[in-house]
Amino acid sequence: MRKFPDEFLWGAATSAYQVEGGNVLSDWWRIERMPGAPLERSGDAVDHYHRYAEDMGLLAGAGLSAYRFSIEWARLEPDEGEFSRAELLHYRRMIDTALTLGLTPVVTLHHFTLPAWLAAQGGWRAPGSLDAFARYVAFVSEILVDVEWVCTINEPNIAALMAGAAEHAMGGEFDGTLPTPDLAFGEILAVAHARARTEVKARTQAKVGWTVAQQALVPVPGAEEKFAELSWAWEDFYLQTARGDDFIGTQSYTSQTVSEKGIVPHPAHPDNTLTGWAYRPDALGIAVRRAHEVTQGTPILVTENGIAIADDTRRIAYTRTALTHLADAIADGIDVRGYLHWSALDNYEWGHWGPTFGLIAVDRTTFERQPKPSLAWLGDVARTAGASLEVA
Numbered sequence: 001m002r003k004f005p006d007e008f009l010w011g012a013a014t015s016a017y018q019v020e021g022g023n024v025l026s027d028w029w030r031i032e033r034m035p036g037a038p039l040e041r042s043g044d045a046v047d048h049y050h051r052y053a054e055d056m057g058l059l060a061g062a063g064l065s066a067y068r069f070s071i072e073w074a075r076l077e078p079d080e081g082e083f084s085r086a087e088l089l090h091y092r093r094m095i096d097t098a099l100t101l102g103l104t105p106v107v108t109l110h111h112f113t114l115p116a117w118l119a120a121q122g123g124w125r126a127p128g129s130l131d132a133f134a135r136y137v138a139f140v141s142e143i144l145v146d147v148e149w150v151c152t153i154n155e156p157n158i159a160a161l162m163a164g165a166a167e168h169a170m171g172g173e174f175d176g177t178l179p180t181p182d183l184a185f186g187e188i189l190a191v192a193h194a195r196a197r198t199e200v201k202a203r204t205q206a207k208v209g210w211t212v213a214q215q216a217l218v219p220v221p222g223a224e225e226k227f228a229e230l231s232w233a234w235e236d237f238y239l240q241t242a243r244g245d246d247f248i249g250t251q252s253y254t255s256q257t258v259s260e261k262g263i264v265p266h267p268a269h270p271d272n273t274l275t276g277w278a279y280r281p282d283a284l285g286i287a288v289r290r291a292h293e294v295t296q297g298t299p300i301l302v303t304e305n306g307i308a309i310a311d312d313t314r315r316i317a318y319t320r321t322a323l324t325h326l327a328d329a330i331a332d333g334i335d336v337r338g339y340l341h342w343s344a345l346d347n348y349e350w351g352h353w354g355p356t357f358g359l360i361a362v363d364r365t366t367f368e369r370q371p372k373p374s375l376a377w378l379g380d381v382a383r384t385a386g387a388s389l390e391v392a
């Protein structure tokens with residue numbers, strides 16, 4: 001029987017910009033409106049800003065024990081140096097609600113979006129960005145005193161990739177592959193992470209870590225050198241930075257092959273998900289093992305794993321297989337502290353509403369929530385510490 005540790009966290013995750021709605025002071029609100037950008041707009045998103053208690057109630061009611069959400073920096077610091085205590089206390093109410101419902105809050109401080117005023121100065125590359133981030137984190141720490149898990153920066157490697165993406169596309173090189181994350185940008189984020197960790201640790205008892213998008217890269221025979229080069233730029237630099245941290249957040253969706261030429265784009269296949277990614281539930285096991293190896297044993301929290309799919313039975317099948325691979329890794333001695341499914345809700349997938357990752361569907365006119373069978377299914381897995389995975 002596959003068992004997970006008793007104190008294992010079972011939950012779901014969201015990020016503020018993707019669910020709250022009305023984040024008009026964030027850089028992404030501007031990005032959505034760039035002339036010619038083929039992006040759908042976030043608008044009211046799924047109004048989680050007002051409906052977080054209902055959403056957390058659904059997760060707790062299903063049997064989950066944790067909820068990962070993020071704080072929108074632009075709400076807390078709408079203009080440079082001007083902080084909003086009312087917004088700070090909004091997020092404190094979210095933490096209180098989670099705790100009251102028996103959900104362990106996992107709080108992310110930066111999930112892709114920056115205040116528009118900082119973006120206008122050059123974003124993370126602006127000379128004052130690190131000081132600004134440390135100041136924001138110090139301000140937030142006041143409400144984190146009893147929070148056990150804090151993620152400083154979500155997917156710094158994808159942030160570093162996005163930084164180079166525009167130039168890559170403009171250079172006419174776009175061939176279906178993604179640009180390699182910009183290491184110089186990643187190094188800025190590594191400093192930001194260290195500074196945030198210092199600020200949080202000075203004021204709380206929280207476990208502090210960052211989260212890394214892991215591609216579960218696998219070399220074809222003969223491509224070992226390319227694999228080593230790309231692994232470093234894509235994720236190992238970020239995993240290595242987490243050596244000695246309280247935890248590393250593993251985020252896994254799919255796996256990709258590396259040939260001598262580079263990362264091989266996912267070929268078209270009927271099983272591909274709504275984001276065009278190959279259906280690879282085994283990726284989670286590969287990712288967790290890599291994180292364990294490169295961090296040299298930093299405890300792992302799976303902070304994201306999921307699938308964009310319309311057919312919820314496929315979500316259940318994917319997650320069941322992913323969790324069996326996770327259980328195998330734990331049985332092999334890897335220290336994994338929890339599993340947070342992406343995502344709690346069908347949400348705004350960075351420019352698109354089509355790819356649905358949620359355990360809960362939302363009617364975007366009435367904002368009515370409709371839990372999917374996968375929510376109750378994951379709740380059963382949580383309640384039985386994985387034993388129900390044996391039941392087909």
Ligand code: BGC
Binds near residue numbers: 213251342349
């Ligand atoms: C991000 C999420 C995103 C998800 C699915 C992760 O890269 O943290 O914001 O929605 O993957 O693409």
